[in-house]
Amino acid sequence: MTTLFSRRAGWPSALALLVLLVPLLGAACVGDDDAMPTASLAATPAPVEGEIVVLAASSLTDAFKEAGTKFTETNPKAKVTFSFAASSALSTQINEGAPADVFASADSAQMKIVTDKGNATDPVVFATNLPAVVVPKSGSPVQSFNDLAKPGVRLVLAGPEVPIGRYARDILTNASKASGGVSADFSGKTLANLKSNESNVRAVLTKIQLGEADAGIIYTTDAATATIDVKVIDIPTQYNVIAQYPIASTKGGKNAAGAKAWLAFILSPDGQAVLAKYGFGKP
Amino acid sequence: MFNLDRTVTGTVVLLSIVFGIFFVVPFAGLIDRAIDEPKTWELLRTTQVRQALTLSLWTSTITVALALLFGTPVAYLLARSHFPGRTIVDALIDLPIVLPPTVAGVALLTAFGRRGLIGEPIESWTGFTFGFRTTAVIMAQLLVAAPFYIRAAKSGFEAVDVQVERVAYTLGASRLRTFFRITVPQAMPALLAGIVLCWARSMGELGATLIFAGNFEGKTQTMPLAVISAFEGSSLGVAGAIALSLILLVAALAVLVLFRAVASRAVAR
Numbered sequence: 220m221t222t223l224f225s226r227r228a229g230w231p232s233a234l235a236l237l238v239l240l241v242p243l244l245g246a247a248c249v250g251d252d253d254a255m256p257t258a259s260l261a262a263t264p265a266p267v268e269g270e271i272v273v274l275a276a277s278s279l280t281d282a283f284k285e286a287g288t289k290f291t292e293t294n295p296k297a298k299v300t301f302s303f304a305a306s307s308a309l310s311t312q313i314n315e316g317a318p319a320d321v322f323a324s325a326d327s328a329q330m331k332i333v334t335d336k337g338n339a340t341d342p343v344v345f346a347t348n349l350p351a352v353v354v355p356k357s358g359s360p361v362q363s364f365n366d367l368a369k370p371g372v373r374l375v376l377a378g379p380e381v382p383i384g385r386y387a388r389d390i391l392t393n394a395s396k397a398s399g400g401v402s403a404d405f406s407g408k409t410l411a412n413l414k415s416n417e418s419n420v421r422a423v424l425t426k427i428q429l430g431e432a433d434a435g436i437i438y439t440t441d442a443a444t445a446t447i448d449v450k451v452i453d454i455p456t457q458y459n460v461i462a463q464y465p466i467a468s469t470k471g472g473k474n475a476a477g478a479k480a481w482l483a484f485i486l487s488p489d490g491q492a493v494l495a496k497y498g499f500g501k502p
Numbered sequence: 503m504f505n506l507d508r509t510v511t512g513t514v515v516l517l518s519i520v521f522g523i524f525f526v527v528p529f530a531g532l533i534d535r536a537i538d539e540p541k542t543w544e545l546l547r548t549t550q551v552r553q554a555l556t557l558s559l560w561t562s563t564i565t566v567a568l569a570l571l572f573g574t575p576v577a578y579l580l581a582r583s584h585f586p587g588r589t590i591v592d593a594l595i596d597l598p599i600v601l602p603p604t605v606a607g608v609a610l611l612t613a614f615g616r617r618g619l620i621g622e623p624i625e626s627w628t629g630f631t632f633g634f635r636t637t638a639v640i641m642a643q644l645l646v647a648a649p650f651y652i653r654a655a656k657s658g659f660e661a662v663d664v665q666v667e668r669v670a671y672t673l674g675a676s677r678l679r680t681f682f683r684i685t686v687p688q689a690m691p692a693l694l695a696g697i698v699l700c701w702a703r704s705m706g707e708l709g710a711t712l713i714f715a716g717n718f719e720g721k722t723q724t725m726p727l728a729v730i731s732a733f734e735g736s737s738l739g740v741a742g743a744i745a746l747s748l749i750l751l752v753a754a755l756a757v758l759v760l761f762r763a764v765a766s767r768a769v770a771r
Contacts, residue, residue: 429616
């Protein structure tokens, strides 16, 4: 009963926060417009047109959608089409010949799978992200990073091939080091609690939001999209890894100019500002 | 001279040929790629494939058994009696056939999940949870696949000549004996068709399982889940997905051939 009540109480406060934030955002936008004229107009490349197919890691969903809107403001004849999935699923699709113009991966391993086959060249890191533990807002037996190894915890991770799943396993390995780790069997005990290998980072978050699982490891940027249902537990810095996001134009695409423009936009101050707004770090 | 009949025949044949090509080419592609892939046979012997195959086989067998146990009475009641709310039950049975399986998965989660209608009280009384267990896999399969058996069994029972059953009663046969000696044999082709559909549907179940049961090797990762995981980059890779698909294709063909043989014998009798 109490949990239900507090969850309901969360809505009005979230709404209030939104109401407070909107004018601030508006003010920020106006500020941008004022700064626009001379300097940045000169640097803006000629507008591109046509459809640009961007395959991007699930964790980029919100940031890239907003970036897409911003991009089409300066390139009104272009249409950015996104397909968000685990980078591991996307790398398979690209190597199977998916007609993509750009690939944005959540780790270098999946980008390498594509570049090794010659389907993309010269990837550039455009953002970083920090993994964190997420638990349901109430009733989870996990209240600290070390609790992950407690017997009986229902843990869900992304599959070991999915970037966040791989990062999570690296973190557990870091925490099992002989010197300075939590304990030598930390990784083994934690992975014994693993109940499901989810297909991407957002699927892990959903299982936590539903309360089906007690804990999961996802990116802080994804956790931030669901603060009403979930609680974030920071991973101690000495064990944590920094996720590196590479981006590259892909060979199978039909819009090379569009791909180039999208890459330039994401690396530009405007693109980086959108990513920063969603919590991504600078490369 | 323009000959309408000939034109119609020609069009019918042409349309059939175009569809036939569309129908056969995907399977040909799958088989061609599987033969080309040097790792196919090696992959079929990996633990992940073996576990997925075993899990799929025994969960779908249990699903069919449960569908027979609970579905047969339902089908019989729907075919023979006119209880209140019969039309509603009849329509509800069709619901999982029409709905996307993902919706069935979400529905199961909202009912049996840890915060679900029934799941929450069950966990607080007994500590038992459904998610991430093989039980959840079977529940997902049963919800999605049982209607196919019930539907077929119902029309099978409806087609049985009630007069013959009455004769059996007048000759002193009990209801149960009549059911097993008269009704079931007469409805057998329909029952078999229902069993095959139900089994095939539970072997192929993906959406509801993924949402309600999760994806873990040996516990909840059935064949279709292993295929999609392989496509999403699991260690099996695309070659693994193709190898798994090949097994499912061969199994499906074998079942269809077997079913045709058994059904034609049942009809002949």
